[in-house]
Amino acid sequence: MQLDIPFIWTAFTEIIKALPLTLLIAFTPILLGLIIGIAVAFIRINNYKVIAPLANFYVSFYRGTPVIMHIFIIYFGVPIIFESLFGISLNFLPIAIFVIIALTLNAGAYLSEIIRSGILSVPKGQIDAAFSIGMTNFEMLKRIVLPQAFASAIPNLTNILIGFLHATSIAFLVSVKELTGVANIVASSNLKFLEAFIAAGIIYWGVTVLIELIAHFVEKKVTAYSNTGVARN
């Protein structure tokens, strides 16, 4: 077996066409999951009866099982539910929708943990101070807690973004045509597996490095006014 280096480029141009779909599958769940995450984080912080244990179980279950299970269970489970309850067949839906649903639920669990630790990182004295000068609950959150919580959550958020970009590769197992899926098609139709996966690897690596650079830039902006650590920054 010989490595066909020019074919890596051919494969690269072929595979990169799947990048928009990959980014869609990776980032839609994070945006939707943010809503679930905020709701779940507030339920857990305020420790509401009955729903707080449910929220705890949701987070712990999603963090304790592999992503591939979430995708498979939604992919096989949701159509069964719809067919037996409403008699509707979901065959017309693109498979990517199921992956997005699965990853959204997953994102909700991971993001709620990040939001929770971000909010808990703001000292309680600041909240008392905000109330003492007459801020409402909403003003306190918007002007005091959330900006600081966001700043301290950026490194974790970056990891989540990268984690989800990489998790989309699993969607190929339910035959979604994202980066890995297309790489697999290119590989098996030309019988050049190594070259195709090298090309896919380079694309993932490139996007990851780009996300890290952007995150670094945003973190500098957001923490520009912070006054912590051992040196002025």
Added chain:
Amino acid sequence: MGTFFEPSLIFTSIPKLLSYLHITIEILVLSVALGLLLGILIAVPKLYNVPILKEIMTVYISFIRGTPILIQLFLVFYGLPVVVGLFGVDITRMDPFYFVIITYTLSNAAAFAEIFRAAIKSVDYGQTEAAYSVGFTAWQNFYRIVFPQAIRVAFPNIANTSISSLKDTSLAFSIGVMDMMGRGDTLISATAHALEIYLALSVIYYVIVLIFERCFKWIERYLNRYILKEESSL
């Protein structure tokens, strides 16, 4: 795939799947143990600022961090035979189990290397100076001063990496390893019920993760036994 949902199948398939649990655990234990060793080798050039080697390790860590484990699995599975083929060794017929071990070791090692580096950097250099000033050798300093403090910082991250590695082993079946997922696949073909099998697998993974988390908590408390609690210091 059947249209009916049979909850009883979840319970009957769990024992069948559990009989393949040892493969999953073997992959995990071997790749974490080897990953810890390789991780030390990768961290050393960065800690001691060895030129060239340091840059190679940085690129290596960035590559592992930048690509999905599935892609790494395929790269090792298809790439390693080509690489060793250059030396005239033929491993194309090797058991996929070993490819999985190699991939997860390489992947874990990169994560562990970063964890070690951060943990050792978290110990103040003044302590090393103090150790030298009372006549410790470099090894004594590492073994008795730096290591016990660094492991305290590193352990929670090592535990997290190990747990996500456990979850990642569920992808090994994609190159044909007969672990729990692989067995699940054959059960699905036999019963034509996918959802029940995947629910059973989720339950198994969840329980194992919970057990691991409990054990790691316990070890963490042991490693922190010298740290005074805030309440007790009052």
